[in-house]
Amino acid sequence: MNDEPHNQALSPGTRPRLAAKARVQTDKLSGKLVLLYPEGVLLLNETGAAIVGLCDGQRTFQEMVTTLSERYGSSPDRLSADVAEYLDRLRKRGLLDLISEGDGQ
Amino acid sequence: MTTKEWRRTLSQAGDLGVLHVLFSGGEPLVRPDLAELVAAAREAGLYTNLITSALGLTRDRAERLKAAGLDSVQISFQAAEASLADSIAGTAAHERKREAARLVRDLNFPLTFNVVLHRKNLGRLESIIALAEEVGAERLELANTQFYGWAFKNKEALLPTRAQLEEADRIAAVAKVRLRGKMDILYILPDYYGDRPKPCMNGWGRRYLTVNPVGDVLPCPTACEIKGLHFDNIRQHSLAWIWAESVAFNQFRGTAWMPEPCRSCDRREIDFGGCRCQAALLTGDAGNTDPACSLSPHRDVLNRIVASVQEPLESEGKTASSNASAWQYRINPGHSVT
Ligand SMILES: C[S@@+](CC[C@H](N)C(=O)[O-])C[C@H]1O[C@@H](n2cnc3c(N)ncnc32)[C@H](O)[C@@H]1O
Numbered sequence: 001m002n003d004e005p006h007n008q009a010l011s012p013g014t015r016p017r018l019a020a021k022a023r024v025q026t027d028k029l030s031g032k033l034v035l036l037y038p039e040g041v042l043l044l045n046e047t048g049a050a051i052v053g054l055c056d057g058q059r060t061f062q063e064m065v066t067t068l069s070e071r072y073g074s075s076p077d078r079l080s081a082d083v084a085e086y087l088d089r090l091r092k093r094g095l096l097d098l099i100s101e102g103d104g105q
Numbered sequence: 106m107t108t109k110e111w112r113r114t115l116s117q118a119g120d121l122g123v124l125h126v127l128f129s130g131g132e133p134l135v136r137p138d139l140a141e142l143v144a145a146a147r148e149a150g151l152y153t154n155l156i157t158s159a160l161g162l163t164r165d166r167a168e169r170l171k172a173a174g175l176d177s178v179q180i181s182f183q184a185a186e187a188s189l190a191d192s193i194a195g196t197a198a199h200e201r202k203r204e205a206a207r208l209v210r211d212l213n214f215p216l217t218f219n220v221v222l223h224r225k226n227l228g229r230l231e232s233i234i235a236l237a238e239e240v241g242a243e244r245l246e247l248a249n250t251q252f253y254g255w256a257f258k259n260k261e262a263l264l265p266t267r268a269q270l271e272e273a274d275r276i277a278a279v280a281k282v283r284l285r286g287k288m289d290i291l292y293i294l295p296d297y298y299g300d301r302p303k304p305c306m307n308g309w310g311r312r313y314l315t316v317n318p319v320g321d322v323l324p325c326p327t328a329c330e331i332k333g334l335h336f337d338n339i340r341q342h343s344l345a346w347i348w349a350e351s352v353a354f355n356q357f358r359g360t361a362w363m364p365e366p367c368r369s370c371d372r373r374e375i376d377f378g379g380c381r382c383q384a385a386l387l388t389g390d391a392g393n394t395d396p397a398c399s400l401s402p403h404r405d406v407l408n409r410i411v412a413s414v415q416e417p418l419e420s421e422g423k424t425a426s427s428n429a430s431a432w433q434y435r436i437n438p439g440h441s442v443t
Contacts, residue, residue: 021177021215021243025150029122036152038177038215038244041124094243094289 010061010084013101017057022095024052037095047072051086057099061087106320108138110340112145114316117344119149123314129156129326131318134166140173147174154179156219159205160198167205171212178209179217179246184225185232193225195434206240218242222273222295223250223263224414230276238288245288247277249295253327253382255435262432264414270298296397297411301372302379303397309381310354314344322347324354327382331391357381362392366400 010016018024022037024044033049035042044052050071054064065083069076090096106114115126126146133139134157146153155170159180182202183193190199209216218237220226226233230247237245249270250256250263265273277292284290296303306313306325315323321336322344328334337351348354356362360373367378378384379395387396387406394401 019215020213023152023176025124025152027122027124028120028150034124036124036176038152038154038179038217039125039127092286094286 010087010098011101012060012062014061015057015059015099016055016061016064016087016090017097017099018052018055019095019097024049035095037093040093042093042095047082048086051083052090055087055090055096057097060101106318106339108141110320111138111142114320114339114344115142115146115151116149117339119146119151121345121348124150124152125154126151127154127156132158132161134158134161140166140169140175143170143175144173152176157181158198159202159209162205162208164208167208167212167214171214175214177215177217179219179244180206180209181219181221182233182236183220184229185236186229189226189229203240206242210241215244216240216242217244217246219246219248221248221250222265224265224269225262227265227269227273230273234276234280234284234290238284242288245290246293247290248293251383252297253330253386257386259432260410261414264297264411265295266415267298267411270295296379296383296395297407299397300399301397302376302383302395304376305380305383305395308374308377309357310348311358311377314348314354316344322351322353324357325382328353330382331385334391357391364393366398366402367394370400 019037022035025034025036026032027034027043033044033052035044035052042048047068050068051064054067059067061084065076065080068083069079072079087096087098091098118126128139128142133155136142139155143153143155153174153176155175155177156179180202183190183199187199190202191197206216206218218240220233222230227249233247234245249265252260252263256263274292274294277290281290281292294303310324313325315326315328316339317323317329320339321329322339323329323336328336334353334356336353337347339347342351357378360368363373363378367373376398379397381391381395383397384393384395385391388403393403396403396407398404
């Protein structure tokens with residue numbers, strides 16, 4: 001693959017992007033969203049789904065936090081750590097590419 | 106089954122709440138309509154995985170599968186070195202598999218590199234991991250051999266020694282940490298050497314079902330090996346009916362069927378009594394506790410097998426033909442699509 005994901009630490013300008021192998025799908029039984037990837041399923045709760053929905057490789061981490069804080073009416077400082085932790089969990093499972101500042105698309 | 110019957114089955118699976126389909130076998134590439142079935146599965150909302158030897162995966166076919174929406178590809182390898190891999194496979198397969206892996210990565214499929222581990226390749230685990238990295242696999246499945254069917258007949262040639270295994274466990278654990286976030290390593294422990302059985306299929310009739318090439322619906326891919334179990338067929342019943350009502354699914358579902366020591370065990374909802382096929386094979390009754398559990402009254406059957414393979418490996422040398430490690434190749438493997 002020519003555009004190597006740069007999986008470094010998260011900074012405000014990092015743009016998270018859902019890995020190509022992962023796909024969001026509605027579970028027909030529960031009506032909830034799930035993240036599907038090779039031989040795996042991750043059930044997404046409401047906030048999880050909101051976070052994953054913003055991992056488009058366009059928005060920066062900071063913009064994601066701003067959007068989420070407006071949506072849920074909580075302070076960006078509070079949210080920031082939680083979102084970072086969630087993204088880190090996705091990254092450790094290989095479900096997220098972190099495109100660092102200055103990298104082309 | 107016809108293309109139409111498979112399409113209907115896949116659509117029923119989607120309605121039943123199934124999330125993943127594994128096109129496996131046998132060898133799924135022998136079906137010329139595979140791309141059509143993948144498209145039907147995608148239409149049904151399923152995440153589609155191809156589990157293949159990759160022999161027969163031409164560029165044209167791979168592109169058609171891509172266009173049909175295939176989500177991921179798993180290729181089975183036998184080892185990292187062509188000479189060893191080909192002697193295990195019984196045919197010159199290794200270079201073709203490497204070629205196919207390149208093709209799969211070229212087309213941007215996520216690739217799982219699968220190796221069944223046994224006595225002859227376990228000592229070469231480091232080179233296997235290196236090759237998986239080199240071909241750009243995102244996932245590495247290191248599956249210690251499960252001893253059913255053909256593998257059970259050849260267990261003396263395939264079972265590793267305890268020393269071999271401890272070394273492999275260590276190598277896998279180190280690689281897992283080193284490659285975190287880059288290549289996901291699934292190391293499947295060999296249950297002959299464990300104290301507790303594997304939670305086979307995550308519980309019988311709980312998460313998984315298999316539809317074989319003639320349309321029989323099975324609780325696990327090897328359930329056919331259990332004599333006397335009756336399977337219902339997708340040509341006669343809907344998948345939803347079979348999932349809920351089929352005798353084969355209900356026989357070992359839940360915990361009510363369990364004998365002691367499972368019945369009163371606090372792990373009964375964790376490992377579900379282990380593997381029914383293994384219990385049938387080693388004890389003659391699929392309703393017994395899997396002897397892979399040290400609490401099983403039949404554990405000695407397994408201990409005897411394990412004890413018989415502990416002599417050192419030096420005598421085996423590097424060739425596949427020395428006496429202690431000779432095996433029979435499988436002539437005509439059965440087919441099944443999961
Ligand atoms: C039975 S094969 C069928 C699909 C295809 N022919 C292939 O080579 O992948 C499905 C998977 O099971 C693995 N496998 C085969 N025999 C096994 C055994 N005795 N224990 C564990 N895994 C096994 C293969 O490596 C492969 O990944």
